[in-house]
Amino acid sequence: MTDPIALCAEGEAAWHRFAYxxxxxxxxxxxxxARxxxxxxxxxLLGAVTLTPDATVPDEVPGIVCDxxxxxxxxxxxxxPTGHWMVRSGGAAAPVSSVPGLSIRRAETDDDVVWFEAVAFLAADGTPPSRIGELHPAGSQRQPGVTLLVAEIDGEGVGTALSIVTPRVNNIGAVAVMAAQRGRGIGSLLTEAAAAVAPEVTATLSATPLGRGVYARLGFTEVGRPLHHHPV
Incomplete structure (x- = not known):
């Protein structure tokens, strides 16, 4: 495997390119x-991500720098320090138990993207987006290499995940589950669904302290913890 930190940095930068x-x-x-x-x-969003250990950051770079x-x-x-970068080799997959009534589907239309963003924000911290398209405007789903996933039970949005694929990595993000539905394995199913978008390449993600154990059980290995440099 190529330097796993470099792969995680590439995945982070790819997600930011998508968002920008x-x-x-x-x-x-x-x-x-990448900046x-x-x-x-x-x-x-970050203002920059270092991709190599010898990267330098000009003073004029705005926002938070991911070192x-x-x-x-x-x-x-x-x-x-922020997040825990984790990787899993291409071709690996973990068996996960199904959840009765759960379906996971891609966001195909602009209305689907509105739904994805609403569920993602609410699942993350209980706060809805401030406006439609705040972070994922209409058309986001049509960008190359992008897959937005929504998990539903009986039409109710219960979680999200996304996949950003480059030639070397499948960066998994926005894995979030509604508070009332946590502990059922939905996050694991969403992670595996995102990984399955490009199973042949290394999967990368940034885990929260709460999520580290979940991803470890899915076969992800922690490889580093970047620093975020905040303007003061």
Whole structure:
């Protein structure tokens, strides 16, 4: 396997390119640093991701800098560890038990994207989007390499996941389950559904402390913990 940190950084940068493109903002990548071309279009998004251990970050980079290798010292910024980068080799899959009545489907239409975003926000922290298309505008589902997934039980949205595929990685994100439905294995099923979009390449993700154990049971291995450098 290629340097697993590099793969995780590539996946993170791919997700940001998707989000920036969806929101009509510029995202540049020179092979060492992926970064906002001008401004950061949403508070959930980073301003830059280091792709190699020798990457440098210009002072004018806006927003939060993800220091993938946790090596940088950036004057004027406050660093804190965030997330747990995990990987699983291509071809691997974990057996997961079904949940009665659960279906997982792709967002195919613009209305599906509205539904995906609403479920994703509510499942993450109980707060709905501030407006339709806040982070995932109409047409997001048509970007190359992008798959948005919604889990439903009897028409009720219970969770989400997404997959962003590059030639080397399948970056899995937005795995979130409604609070009332947690503990049933829905998050595991969503993760496996996202991984199955491109099972032949390495799957990468950033786990919360709560999710680390779930992903470990699915065969993911923790490979690092990046630093986020916040402007002060």
């Amino acid at each position: 493109d969806s929101l009509g903002s510029g995202w540049a990548d020179d092979g060492r640093l 906002a071309a001008d401004t950061v279009p949403h508070p959930f 993938s290798y946790a090596r940088l010292s950036l004057p004027g910024r406050r660093a804190e």
